[in-house]
Amino acid sequence: MLTIYSEDHRLHHGAAELYRGRLVPCFEMPARAEQVLDRVKAAGLGAVVAPDPLDRAALARVHAEDYLAFLETAWDEWQALGETGDALPYAWPATGLRRDVPPEHIDGKLGFYSIDAAVPITAGTWRAITSSAACALTGARQIVEGAASAFALCRPPGHHAGARAMGGFCYLNNAAIAAQYLRDNGAGRVAILDVDYHHGNGTQSIFYDRGDVFFASLHGDPAVEYPFFLGHADERGEGDGLGANRNFPLPWGTSGADYLSALDAALADIAAFAPDMVVVSLGVDTFAEDPISHFKLHGPDFAEIGRRVAGLGRRTLFVMEGGYAVADIGANVAHVLTGFAG
Ligand code: SP5
Ligand code: ZN
Numbered sequence: 001m002l003t004i005y006s007e008d009h010r011l012h013h014g015a016a017e018l019y020r021g022r023l024v025p026c027f028e029m030p031a032r033a034e035q036v037l038d039r040v041k042a043a044g045l046g047a048v049v050a051p052d053p054l055d056r057a058a059l060a061r062v063h064a065e066d067y068l069a070f071l072e073t074a075w076d077e078w079q080a081l082g083e084t085g086d087a088l089p090y091a092w093p094a095t096g097l098r099r100d101v102p103p104e105h106i107d108g109k110l111g112f113y114s115i116d117a118a119v120p121i122t123a124g125t126w127r128a129i130t131s132s133a134a135c136a137l138t139g140a141r142q143i144v145e146g147a148a149s150a151f152a153l154c155r156p157p158g159h160h161a162g163a164r165a166m167g168g169f170c171y172l173n174n175a176a177i178a179a180q181y182l183r184d185n186g187a188g189r190v191a192i193l194d195v196d197y198h199h200g201n202g203t204q205s206i207f208y209d210r211g212d213v214f215f216a217s218l219h220g221d222p223a224v225e226y227p228f229f230l231g232h233a234d235e236r237g238e239g240d241g242l243g244a245n246r247n248f249p250l251p252w253g254t255s256g257a258d259y260l261s262a263l264d265a266a267l268a269d270i271a272a273f274a275p276d277m278v279v280v281s282l283g284v285d286t287f288a289e290d291p292i293s294h295f296k297l298h299g300p301d302f303a304e305i306g307r308r309v310a311g312l313g314r315r316t317l318f319v320m321e322g323g324y325a326v327a328d329i330g331a332n333v334a335h336v337l338t339g340f341a342g
Pocket of ligand 1: 019159160169198285291
């Protein structure tokens with residue numbers, strides 16, 4: 001299995017995120033991707049290649065042009081204020097208190113285009129996020145050209161990013177961009193399986209009214225867990241997408257065995273959808289030792305996830321999402337990928 005990786009992710013290293021009334025050091029850091037790269041190499045999974053040059057039009061198939069322009073220019077606008085630290089939002093347009101009009105001032109734009117303050121924008125953020133998306137697109141190209149599988153070692157992650165919003169360490173929705181690329185290049189039906197600990201609210205929202213892209217997510221129950229506002233079991237899609245969205249909210253403390261039972265149900269739904277190709281949003285923050293999560297998975301559970309996904313018998317693109325137990329995420333990712341490869 002080919003791994004697609006760019007060192008550009010190092011250009012994005014936020015200092016702090018807002019958590020419970022304090023600015024705390026960012027959990028989402030460059031060492032994460034470096035650990036994953038090391039372990040994927042050590043596992044002998046296959047070659048590691050650089051991404052193709054980015055086709056910006058592929059981003060615009062998922063994200064609004066005004067949002068892309070905001071991401072591209074945010075750092076310059078922030079710096080023009082005389083600020084030297086990371087850009088973070090502080091004011092948000094809640095339901096009933098907004099119009100759909102982006103403000104002129106960067107402080108207003110930061111809130112307008114975000115769902116939280118865990119998305120610092122730094123000097124290198126645009127380069128890093130576009131390279132991350134390029135990794136996903138290059139993996140998708142490999143799949144279209146016939147590869148059985150590929151691993152897009154994306155950083156920053158993407159599944160909390162909506163068509164027009166950043167949040168939860170995510171700016172561009174790499175998995176959604178890849179899924180749309182697959183649709184645009186030969187796949188009639190695509191399924192996205194999101195195994196990150198957190199609900200893939202951005203991905204769900206992007207495809208919620210579409211019947212050609214099935215979305216299934218297993219995650220901490222949003223009643224008590226970030227991202228809080230989407231991810232409930234009764235969210236089944238709307239319009240043409242009715243029935244093409246499936247959520248499996250699971251309680252804090254969920255064991256490997258209970259997780260794998262829910263995974264089987266998600267995989268049965270995906271099999272019934274009969275996708276041509278599959279995208280896996282691969283977060284390993286379900287790990288028992290993850291510092292921000294509350295599931296209890298261990299190494300062998302990750303290998304079993306890979307093995308069961310392979311049971312779908314579909315060409316599969318893995319896209320890196322979360323996982324914050326830095327010393328262990330590489331091994332856990334390698335378990336999934338080697339479990340899949342058999
Ligand atoms: C891609 C991804 O996994 N994003 C996750 C975003 C989670 N944001 C909320 C973080 C809450 C931090 N909790 C700290 C607990 C410290 N004990
Ligand atoms: Zn996560």
